[in-house]
Amino acid sequence: MTEKLTLRNLKRGETGIVTGFVKNDAIREEELREIGFAEGDEVQVLEYGSFGRTPISVRLNRTIIAVRANEAQSIEVSRA
Amino acid sequence: MTTVIEKISTDQSKPLQATDSFTVALVGAPNCGKSTLFNGLTGGRAKVANYTGVTVETKQGSFRTPGGRQMSLIDLPGVYGLSGKTADAKVALDVIRGQASEMRQPDAMLVVIDAAQLRTHLQTALQMRQIGLPMIVVLNMVDLARRDGVELDIDKLQARLGVPVIPCTATRKAGREAVLNALDELAAAPSAQVAVEAAPLKQVQQEARQLFQDVVLQEPALNKLTRSLDGIFLHPLSGLLIFTGIMFVMFQSVFSWSETPMGWVEGLIAFLSDIVVGITPDNWLRSLLVDGIIAGVGSVIIFLPQIIILFLFILFLEMTGYMARAAFLMDELMLRVGLNGRAFIPLLSSFACAIPGMMAARTLESEKDRLTTIMVAPLMTCSARLPVYTVIIAAFFPAETVAGFLNLQGLVMFGLYFAGIISAIIVAFVLRKTLTKGRAQPLLMELPTYKFPDLSELLLGLWQRAKIFLRRAGTIIFVVSIVLWVLTAYPGDSLETSFAGMIGSVLLPVFEPIGFNLEIVIALVPGMAAREVAVGALGTVYAVQGAEENMDGLAEVLRSAWSFPTALAFLAWYVFAPQCISTIAVARREMNSWGWTWLMVAYLFAMAYIAAGGTYWIASALM
Numbered sequence: 001m002t003e004k005l006t007l008r009n010l011k012r013g014e015t016g017i018v019t020g021f022v023k024n025d026a027i028r029e030e031e032l033r034e035i036g037f038a039e040g041d042e043v044q045v046l047e048y049g050s051f052g053r054t055p056i057s058v059r060l061n062r063t064i065i066a067v068r069a070n071e072a073q074s075i076e077v078s079r080a
Numbered sequence: 081m082t083t084v085i086e087k088i089s090t091d092q093s094k095p096l097q098a099t100d101s102f103t104v105a106l107v108g109a110p111n112c113g114k115s116t117l118f119n120g121l122t123g124g125r126a127k128v129a130n131y132t133g134v135t136v137e138t139k140q141g142s143f144r145t146p147g148g149r150q151m152s153l154i155d156l157p158g159v160y161g162l163s164g165k166t167a168d169a170k171v172a173l174d175v176i177r178g179q180a181s182e183m184r185q186p187d188a189m190l191v192v193i194d195a196a197q198l199r200t201h202l203q204t205a206l207q208m209r210q211i212g213l214p215m216i217v218v219l220n221m222v223d224l225a226r227r228d229g230v231e232l233d234i235d236k237l238q239a240r241l242g243v244p245v246i247p248c249t250a251t252r253k254a255g256r257e258a259v260l261n262a263l264d265e266l267a268a269a270p271s272a273q274v275a276v277e278a279a280p281l282k283q284v285q286q287e288a289r290q291l292f293q294d295v296v297l298q299e300p301a302l303n304k305l306t307r308s309l310d311g312i313f314l315h316p317l318s319g320l321l322i323f324t325g326i327m328f329v330m331f332q333s334v335f336s337w338s339e340t341p342m343g344w345v346e347g348l349i350a351f352l353s354d355i356v357v358g359i360t361p362d363n364w365l366r367s368l369l370v371d372g373i374i375a376g377v378g379s380v381i382i383f384l385p386q387i388i389i390l391f392l393f394i395l396f397l398e399m400t401g402y403m404a405r406a407a408f409l410m411d412e413l414m415l416r417v418g419l420n421g422r423a424f425i426p427l428l429s430s431f432a433c434a435i436p437g438m439m440a441a442r443t444l445e446s447e448k449d450r451l452t453t454i455m456v457a458p459l460m461t462c463s464a465r466l467p468v469y470t471v472i473i474a475a476f477f478p479a480e481t482v483a484g485f486l487n488l489q490g491l492v493m494f495g496l497y498f499a500g501i502i503s504a505i506i507v508a509f510v511l512r513k514t515l516t517k518g519r520a521q522p523l524l525m526e527l528p529t530y531k532f533p534d535l536s537e538l539l540l541g542l543w544q545r546a547k548i549f550l551r552r553a554g555t556i557i558f559v560v561s562i563v564l565w566v567l568t569a570y571p572g573d574s575l576e577t578s579f580a581g582m583i584g585s586v587l588l589p590v591f592e593p594i595g596f597n598l599e600i601v602i603a604l605v606p607g608m609a610a611r612e613v614a615v616g617a618l619g620t621v622y623a624v625q626g627a628e629e630n631m632d633g634l635a636e637v638l639r640s641a642w643s644f645p646t647a648l649a650f651l652a653w654y655v656f657a658p659q660c661i662s663t664i665a666v667a668r669r670e671m672n673s674w675g676w677t678w679l680m681v682a683y684l685f686a687m688a689y690i691a692a693g694g695t696y697w698i699a700s701a702l703m
Contacts, residue, residue: 028522033161033281035200036200038203038282038286039285040289046314047311049408051412052411053677062196062301063526064306066404067524
């Protein structure tokens with residue numbers, strides 16, 4: 001089985017489209033959906049934190065949202 | 081009207097009783113401009129009240145509509161949707177669902193959405209329709225969005241949502257008037273209610289995206305300026321450097337800018353004392369007024385300039401949008417010790433005073449994060465410890481240069497601050513592994529567009545903070561000052577024969593093993609009101625007149641009266657110094673639990689004792 005591409009895999013400046021959420025954590029999925037992540041949304045990795053490339057500032061449509069690496073790992077994307 | 085709320089906000093069991101007037105709740109995502117609209121509609125006259133159980137702030141104000149209706153407005157914590165996972169969001173949702181025991185359900189909702197963030201905020205508006213309250217959607221910051229090039233079909237949006245949609249810019253009068261008119265119409269026809277069947281979030285999101293496609297004709301790319309600024313401010317290297325620089329300037333300013341205004345406050349206190357001395361006979365009443373109330377309350381009011389400067393920085397950084405970036409930069413480091421990046425602001429404030437710090441912890445969403453933050457806040461070296469450090473260091477450490485360029489006294493001072501930070505890290509880490517164990521709260525935080533702060537809003541915020549601080553000085557500290565005065569003034573005529581002296585003698589066996597003498601223990605008793613009072617008390621015990629002004633005189637006496645290990649032990653004690661009563665009182669209020677409060681006092685006391693004892697024993701053995 002090939003690992004699905006997640007927001008964590010995108011490089012700085014790279015853009016992707018949200019395809020879904022990793023299925024193992026329903027609470028996290030709801031948190032992510034509530035702040036606005038949804039299938040079909042455009043995401044772009046803008047900046048990384050100074051320690052271990054986390055947190056990540058992500059452009060979600062026209063909003064910038066800070067997510068931690070483990071949260072980014074729950075967002076499945078396809079490269080735009 | 082005002083008396084009702086006044087009474088309520090002081091009565092913890094019944095906060096924010098909704099009055100009979102038409103009540104409107106302000107609902108919306110964080111950063112949607114809700115508070116600006118609140119200030120605009122109510123003229124900034126708000127009563128901030130604590131919600132029982134969880135101390136989440138809700139603000140209540142009132143206004144009159146053009147149709148002559150008196151309405152009250154409740155500003156609720158920001159919510160993105162209906163899941164209500166955080167303490168903040170739960171309160172907001174309980175209120176609008178009519179499940180809050182303290183308040184009846186509001187009559188209507190103003191759902192505020194940012195016109196420039198429609199793709200995500202429409203999702204919030206759609207979910208709010210499920211509540212079933214009459215609602216008006218306020219399309220906020222519409223001018224700004226239009227200027228950026230956003231084009232949208234408002235009529236279509238209104239038709240599709242099935243509720244009135246009012247374009248508005250909260251800082252402008254015309255927009256606010258349109259909101260008021262819409263509220264008039266709504267109040268006249270209360271049947272204008274929507275109740276949409278509850279639907280899974282995923283489905284609502286799809287609906288929101290579809291709606292967005294249909295009503296937003298054009299939307300430009302994200303603000304260029306914000307992106308390039310983030311490239312600098314969030315950069316792994318330059319971001320950290322700038323952050324450190326800002327913190328440095330901030331601390332310098334809190335201490336250096338405040339000197340002059342603190343001198344004024346000091347002068348005012350002396351002036352008041354002189355007046356009272358002039359008009360009262362030399363008896364107990366004069367002593368109560370001058371030594372008790374004016375000196376006691378004055379010793380706290382003196383910190384008003386520092387608090388105002390600190391909050392000036394905090395509010396400015398918050399309003400420009402930088403504070404969220406600071407939390408971003410600090411998140412990973414703080415996460416490793418079990419704190420949330422957002423706890424950074426409360427802990428920073430605690431360097432001025434733990435009290436505003438603990439109050440700032442209300443912005444933390446997770447209850448466990450909040451408890452942990454409040455528990456360690458007293459370990460940040462507050463400004464009240466500074467006079468104590470200054471006197472002892474001046475007495476026992478020569479002002480010599482070490483390692484070529486470092487000032488020894490400054491180095492000791494830095495060491496004491498550092499010791500506090502390290503202990504906070506350890507305590508937070510241990511708490512998160514034991515009592516506040518649990519899943520780490522996600523960061524998931526919006527980084528708002530950078531903007532220049534609105535001056536009047538900045539001043540209003542400062543005024544509100546100052547008012548809270550002064551009210552406290554007029555109540556808790558007023559009472560404590562009187563109690564301590566009684567303890568130090570009776571029954572004998574000297575401190576040694578007073579109640580404080582007796583308490584000191586009783587406590588002496590406890591403190592003797594860690595190197596404290598009777599004089600120190602006596603000084604610790606009045607030091608409970610405010611830590612720096614200990615300096616004045618030491619002066620009284622050693623009969624040094626005007627010890628606060630005459631620090632050199634006191635230093636000389638201490639040098640001959642204390643051994644070096646005792647001085648070190650005293651400094652170590654003050655790193656933890658659990659004895660400031662106002663901090664304990666505020667911690668109790670903010671945590672809403674005596675258990676946690678006692679735990680905090682106990683662990684601070686234990687650490688102070690062990691640190692002072694350890695320092696004393698090791699230093700004695702080495703000398």
